[in-house]
Amino acid sequence: MTIRPDNSQTTLENEILLNRKEAIEFLEIPEKHFKNYSEFSCEIKRKKIGARWYFNKDDLLAWKEMKDDRTVDLSLKEYEECFEFAIKMAYSSKGSHGTGIRGARSEVQMSDDFIMGILAELGIKKFLEDKFGTEIELDREVHPDHITPQDFVGIHDNGVVREVNIGVAVKSSKIKSCYNVIDPLEYENPQRKSDAYIFARVDLPSDHLFRILRSHSFFKKVKDFLDLSEGFRKIEPLEKVPVWICGFNYHGEFDKSDEIPGQKFNGWRYIKSVSGMHNSDQDWREFISRL
Numbered sequence: 001m002t003i004r005p006d007n008s009q010t011t012l013e014n015e016i017l018l019n020r021k022e023a024i025e026f027l028e029i030p031e032k033h034f035k036n037y038s039e040f041s042c043e044i045k046r047k048k049i050g051a052r053w054y055f056n057k058d059d060l061l062a063w064k065e066m067k068d069d070r071t072v073d074l075s076l077k078e079y080e081e082c083f084e085f086a087i088k089m090a091y092s093s094k095g096s097h098g099t100g101i102r103g104a105r106s107e108v109q110m111s112d113d114f115i116m117g118i119l120a121e122l123g124i125k126k127f128l129e130d131k132f133g134t135e136i137e138l139d140r141e142v143h144p145d146h147i148t149p150q151d152f153v154g155i156h157d158n159g160v161v162r163e164v165n166i167g168v169a170v171k172s173s174k175i176k177s178c179y180n181v182i183d184p185l186e187y188e189n190p191q192r193k194s195d196a197y198i199f200a201r202v203d204l205p206s207d208h209l210f211r212i213l214r215s216h217s218f219f220k221k222v223k224d225f226l227d228l229s230e231g232f233r234k235i236e237p238l239e240k241v242p243v244w245i246c247g248f249n250y251h252g253e254f255d256k257s258d259e260i261p262g263q264k265f266n267g268w269r270y271i272k273s274v275s276g277m278h279n280s281d282q283d284w285r286e287f288i289s290r291l
Helices: 020-027 031-040 057-069 076-090 107-132 184-188 208-213 217-228 281-290
Strands: 010-012 015-018 047-049 052-056 071-075 136-138 152-157 160-162 168-174 179-182 196-202 240-250 255-260 263-273
Touching (some): 052 057, 107 168, 179 184
Antiparallel strands (some): 071 240, 196 240
């Protein structure tokens, strides 16, 4: 092993190893995200040499290329369509159905929860079509009296739309999240459980609604104040929403646990980390063959 005096890079058996700081700079992601991906989900591989952790540059490059290849950008128009649907869901008579993980939610909180899931569904639809030429149908009707147990309601096959052969659930979370977490109701109940669970990270800013309103007449004073004042963050425009398709698992592949790193559940959940998901091109082709 050779360590340069400035500790800029380490070489080990023809490997180029980066330290933590260098790896974060190479991947161009926030430090918090890097910590989660390397320590919690373990999707970013690392090795310990002495008292320090190092990261193989080739492994980092492969991870970065996979992330880019699995990320779909949704347009502002697509975001607006999803948000419209989320508001309708929040104001439906079953708007607060959910699984009870977060307790009672206001209409604003519910619409925020709904839009993440809807954006993920649309991102996966575009991913399967762009990457594998497979067009699936999503349920885009608001049902005030019930919820649709499965997210894929059809697939285009030889010029016609038919029902899918397996139940598919799309699960979403924030960009820093490392686990797909399934409530027992959606995993054990015969009427709610799915054959496959797809997980996507949605890079939706927490202030996305303000970004949309930044040009509205009643919001203009606030925007102008923030733009002209020192010490205040500006309200940036919302130009796109990246959806990162992390992978999928079949029913029966999840682990049962009462916690994930940094979060204790109120009861049991079914979990799977991103590093344990199927996500190769062959995995996706095999999944599509089951639809």
